[in-house]
Amino acid sequence: MTPSVDASDWYRHPLYYDIAFAEGTREEADFLEAVLEHYQQGKRRKKATILEPASGSGRLVIEMVRRGHRVDGFDISLPMLRYSRRRAGELPAEGRDQISFRRSRMQSFRGPRNHFDLIHCLLSTFKYLLTEEEAISHLRRAASALRSGGLYVLGIHLANYRHPVRDHEQWIGERDGIRVTCDTITSPADPSTRLEQLSNLLRVKRQGIRTVEKIETHWACRTYDASELRRLIASVPAFEIAGCHDFAHRIGCTRLLDDSKEDIVVVLRKGVMS
Ligand SMILES: C[S@@+](CC[C@H](N)C(=O)[O-])C[C@H]1O[C@@H](n2cnc3c(N)ncnc32)[C@H](O)[C@@H]1O
Missing domain, CATH: 3.40.50.150 (Vaccinia Virus protein VP39)
Structure with a gap:
C-alpha cells in the first residue's frame, strides 16, 4: 500500500x-x-x-x-x-x-x-x-x-550567514507502540530577507500496523x-x-x-x- x-x-x-x-x-x-x-x-x-x-x-x-x-x-x-x-x-x-x-x-x-x-x-x-x-x-x-x-x-x-549550509537533523521518539521519526531540513539563512525556510517530515509507525503515516510541514523562520x-x-x-x-x-x-x-x-x- x-x-x-x-x-x-x-x-x-x-x-x-x-x-x-x-x-x-x-x-x-x-x-x-x-x-x-x-x-x-x-x-x-x-x-x-x-x-x-x-x-x-x-x-x-x-x-x-x-x-x-x-x-x-x-x-x-x-x-x-x-x-x-x-x-x-x-x-x-x-x-x-x-x-x-x-x-x-x-x-x-x-x-x-x-x-x-x-x-x-x-x-x-x-x-x-x-x-x-x-x-x-x-x-x-x-x-x-x-x-x-x-x-x-x-x-x-543563530544563523551562520558566512557559511550558508542546508542543515538536516533527524531524531526519533517512541511511546506506547508509536514510533515517530522526525526529519527537519533548514535552508541557508538569507541575510537580506532575514528568513530561513524549514521543512519537516514526520513518519509515524504504529505497532502492529504496516502502513507508515507521513506528515509534511513547510514554514519560514526569522533569522x-x-x-x-x-x-x-x-x-x-x-x-x-x-x-x-x-x-x-x-x-x-x-x-x-x-x-x-x-x-x-x-x-x-x-x-x-x-
Ligand atoms: C516548536 S513548538 C514549541 C512548543 C513548546 N514551547 C515546547 O517547548 O515543546 C512551537 C509552538 O509554537 C506555536 N506557535 C507558532 N507561532 C505562534 C504564535 N505566533 N503565537 C503563539 N503560538 C505560536 C505552535 O502552534 C507550536 O505549538
Whole structure:
C-alpha cells in the first residue's frame, strides 16, 4: 500500500509532536529550575510563577507543574491547546489548580503586569515571530508581565550567514507502540530577507500496523546572528543580559553572545528599576 502524505501542519498532530519532543523535557525543566536558583535576585520563592508562550503540547508546562510551580501556557494552535488541557486534566487536583492554558499569540498576548518569576521560550520557537516589530512587541509584553528581577529564557539557533549550509537533523521518539521519526531540513539563512525556510517530515509507525503515516510541514523562520540578537535585546531596555548558555542546558556551562556556535540560550533579567 502507498503511504499517504498529509501536507497539513504538524502542530495539528499534538500526540506525535509530544512523542517526538519528550526526550529533552526533564533536562530542560532541570535547567529552568537551575536558572531560577542561579539568576533570580531579591526575594526568591521556592515555587515559581511561570509563563510559557507557545506552549505546544504542554510537555514543559505539565513537567513544571509536577515540580510544584504555578504555570500558565498559551498557544495559537487549537489542537495543541486541546491536547494540553486533556493532559492537565489527568493531573492530581492540586496540580490542576496550578495550571492554565489559553489561546493567544506571542506578538499580542496580554497578561497580568509584574506577575511572573520566569517566562521561557526554547527550541527556536521565538523565530516564529517573523518581523522585528513582532519580536519587540513580544519582548515588551514579556517584560511587562515579569516582576522586577524576573527572568526571560530565550533559546534559539543563530544563523551562520558566512557559511550558508542546508542543515538536516533527524531524531526519533517512541511511546506506547508509536514510533515517530522526525526529519527537519533548514535552508541557508538569507541575510537580506532575514528568513530561513524549514521543512519537516514526520513518519509515524504504529505497532502492529504496516502502513507508515507521513506528515509534511513547510514554514519560514526569522533569522538572527549574534549582533542582530544583541540589537533586538537592546531595543527592549527593560531587559539586561544576565547570562548565556547553549542547548546542553547546563547551568555550569556558559558561553558568550557571539557567533562561535549556533545554539544559544540567553537569560534576560528585568531590571529592578523597570
Ligand atoms: C516548536 S513548538 C514549541 C512548543 C513548546 N514551547 C515546547 O517547548 O515543546 C512551537 C509552538 O509554537 C506555536 N506557535 C507558532 N507561532 C505562534 C504564535 N505566533 N503565537 C503563539 N503560538 C505560536 C505552535 O502552534 C507550536 O505549538
